[in-house]
Amino acid sequence: MSEPKLFSPLTLRGLTLRNRAVMSPMCQYLAVEGAAQDWHFAHHARFAAGGLGLAFVEATAVTRLGRITYGCTGIWDDAQIPGFKRIVDTHRAHGAATGIQIGHSGRRGSAARPWDGAKPIAETSGAEAAWQTVGPSALPEREGYPVPRELSVAEIEALIEAFGQAAKRCLAAGFDIVEIHGAHGYLIHSFFSPVSNRRSDAFGGTREKRMRLALLVAETVRAVWPEDKPVFYRASAVDNVEGGLVIEDTVALARALKQRGVDLVDCSSGGMSGPATFSTAKIRPGYQVPYAAAVRAGAELPTMAVGAILEPKQAEAILAEGKADLIALGRQLMAEPHWLYRAALELGLADPHAVLPRQYAFYLERRAAVLEP
Numbered sequence: 001m002s003e004p005k006l007f008s009p010l011t012l013r014g015l016t017l018r019n020r021a022v023m024s025p026m027c028q029y030l031a032v033e034g035a036a037q038d039w040h041f042a043h044h045a046r047f048a049a050g051g052l053g054l055a056f057v058e059a060t061a062v063t064r065l066g067r068i069t070y071g072c073t074g075i076w077d078d079a080q081i082p083g084f085k086r087i088v089d090t091h092r093a094h095g096a097a098t099g100i101q102i103g104h105s106g107r108r109g110s111a112a113r114p115w116d117g118a119k120p121i122a123e124t125s126g127a128e129a130a131w132q133t134v135g136p137s138a139l140p141e142r143e144g145y146p147v148p149r150e151l152s153v154a155e156i157e158a159l160i161e162a163f164g165q166a167a168k169r170c171l172a173a174g175f176d177i178v179e180i181h182g183a184h185g186y187l188i189h190s191f192f193s194p195v196s197n198r199r200s201d202a203f204g205g206t207r208e209k210r211m212r213l214a215l216l217v218a219e220t221v222r223a224v225w226p227e228d229k230p231v232f233y234r235a236s237a238v239d240n241v242e243g244g245l246v247i248e249d250t251v252a253l254a255r256a257l258k259q260r261g262v263d264l265v266d267c268s269s270g271g272m273s274g275p276a277t278f279s280t281a282k283i284r285p286g287y288q289v290p291y292a293a294a295v296r297a298g299a300e301l302p303t304m305a306v307g308a309i310l311e312p313k314q315a316e317a318i319l320a321e322g323k324a325d326l327i328a329l330g331r332q333l334m335a336e337p338h339w340l341y342r343a344a345l346e347l348g349l350a351d352p353h354a355v356l357p358r359q360y361a362f363y364l365e366r367r368a369a370v371l372e373p
């Protein structure tokens, strides 16, 4: 029997991932002035022992005002590098590659943490006071929400430069992959979507002009990111709102990103006028897989599927059917950090215990031999 595709390596540029299972970026909202804390290390260490091919550090802001909440991680200052390096080193010691997602919150910044309601911070909230958000146009995310300030071209150029500086720091921290956050209603997505971008200059109007920010960020990041290391892009493949982005727009964007040296598109959705799809009641197993398949076929670019991928057989089928090249898991891994060990057993990997760190494998392999019916 051939080995499961989930456990086959994938080479992108000079990086070979040992398997196709990926930990999706997940904000923890516990950073202090953007710096990763002991919790971030403990959180990643849980997954580092899980045998994954690749793990992502959460959405990390390229400027202080580009955070979503006061608890978000940031990479606008060299002082933030060591906290990330510790995480990278842990994954590497266990054989996994590490990526970091860099982004800017745009009009969705200045928000309260999820467990405090995730709504815009009220102006009266003291030390963690509201800040002026920015966007392509002075259009709020929802009625009654704060109105972002329209960015000038000079400010846009400065933000593009901030992405480049952030990528340099990511490199100093040792990351293998940098992922540009172009999803969930945040700055880059808000420029691409006609729902939030009403500009009439070089950054708005036609689809080509709306994708200009994404492409300039990709070029800038690519210019500082080593040739042998991959760059990923997370897209909201569809807006799911009237007049919003449809899959053809994202395929066109993916083609243009590919020309600028982006190696993979990570296909999420939503977030344009309300929460991203993953945190709504609309989710069903594999609900975003068709987007990964469409981008893969339409742009001839590797993709990552994400969203309610819960079962090993489901993940294996996505890969075997050629719908995506990588499988990202968020909440299922949060609940089950050793999901890949279960996958190794359920998919019949020849040596399932090889997925575990030696100090676990040694005992579990012997236990399995004794307990086997």
Ligand SMILES: Cc1cc2nc3c(=O)[nH]c(=O)nc-3n(C[C@H](O)[C@H](O)[C@H](O)COP(=O)(O)O)c2cc1C
Residues within 6 Å of the ligand: 024, 025, 026, 027, 028, 058, 059, 101, 181, 183, 184, 234, 268, 278, 306, 307, 308, 309, 328, 329, 330, 331, 332
């Ligand atoms: C707690 C939490 C934090 C998240 N933070 C991010 C993030 O930083 N960046 C991002 O693109 N998506 C983020 N997401 C979305 C996940 O990366 C993932 O796409 C989504 O949860 C769907 O996958 P799942 O059904 O396996 O959880 C987050 C999701 C959760 C549950």
